[in-house]
Structure formats: C-alpha cells, structure tokens
Amino acid sequence: MPMQSCSGSQGQCQTINAVLSRVGDRWSVLVIFTLRDGRRRFNELKRELDISQRMLSLTLRDLERDGLVSRHYHQTIPPKVEYELTDLGQSLRRPVEVLARWAVDNHAAIDAARDAFHSAQDQAGAA
Template sequence: MKDHSVGDCPIACTKVRSVLARVGDSWSVLVILALDGVGVMRFNELKRHLGISQRMLSLTLRELERDGMVQRRVFDALPARVEYALTPLGASFAAPIRVMGLWAYENLAQIDSARAAFDARLNP
C-alpha cells in the first residue's frame, strides 16, 4: 500500500480535508448526534435542543445536506413542516462521532485539570 503523504496526493488530500472539516465543525457534530439519537427532528426542535441560532442551524443543515449526511423533507402544510433525518451516510458518520463524544465525556475531569494547570502557569 502506498504512503499517502500530503505531497503525494494534493487533490485527494484537499477533498479529504473538506470532508474532515465536518468533524472539526462542532455544530455539524452536534446536529449529527442529535438526529442520531431520535431519528427525525423538525427545525425548531433541533434549534431548541442545541441552543443554536436560526442562521447557524440553517447553514449547518444545508452543508450536511450537501454532503449527503442529512435528508430534508418538506411537507405541504400551513405553516410548512420541514423534517430532518440522517441518511445512511450520516448514520455511518455518527458512529465514530459517538466514540469521540464518549471519550470526551470520560476524560472531562482530566481535561479540566490540565486546563486549570495550564491557565495557572500563564496567570500566576
């Protein structure tokens, strides 16, 4: 198997970087986890659940839909009803995110302690 360092695959690495940006985007991660937990949510349910602004949620959902991770369904009703759910691709992305979230939860005390020690060194 060939080593794929950045110098060897500039186009592929650029594409992978854009996909991994979803992992680095905390709102995308939180939306994926929220939908993974319940299956289908309406826009305002997600907004309340996450404590996110309407604009940021709209942008995040649009990007996740563009990436094929979230499906948007619009129902003819007054007022219009819009539901969001994970696609199979989004569900597969949720699996490693759950593992990272569990790791973060299990290590919160250690991380808080390290942060406090670091801050104390900077601000004696």
C-alpha cells in the same frame, strides 16, 4: 489497507482536511449526534442544540449538500420540515458517538489541564 501518514501523501491529507472541515465543525457534529435516533423537526433541533436559527439553517443546508442529511418538507399549515441522517450520515454516526463519549469522559481532565496550564502561565508571568 493501512492509512498512510500525511508526510507520504499530500493528496490524502488534503482529502482528510476537506472532509473534516465539513463534518468536523462544532455544529455539524452536534446535529449528526442529535439526529442519530431519527427524524427531528427544525425547531426541535434548534431548542435541543441551543443554536441560532441562522446557524442551524446554514449547518443543515451544508450537511444536506454533502449528502449527510435529508430534508423532508410537509405542506401543512403551518409547514412542517423534518431532517434525518442519510445512509452516508448514518455511516458517520458511530465515529461521532465515539467522539461524543470521549468528550464527556475526558471533560474534567481537560479542564484540569487547562487550569494547570493557566496557573503555570500566571506563575511564569509573576516571576
């Protein structure tokens, strides 16, 4: 079934907005991308993503709440906590990988467009 435009279905747009607000933020996308190959410990994620402990905790909690990530607690000394994608999270893996590849492939073009935009703005301001 083809997707309707938002102008024809406000409810559909609201659903899309609600889901993208949850899974489309910077840290959620990066956590999902990082967990694509399997379980990771909290500190592994923290180091690899260069994210604060608080932000990682909040992001993981939200992803767990939404059924995208599962948390595995091991009662060891020190305690060991691991995270992995659920089946639902795995279903988001491919779109996130495509988005990540697009970001890498187009980073230079975006930087060039930004530079051109700022140059035009500077020239317009000088005139």
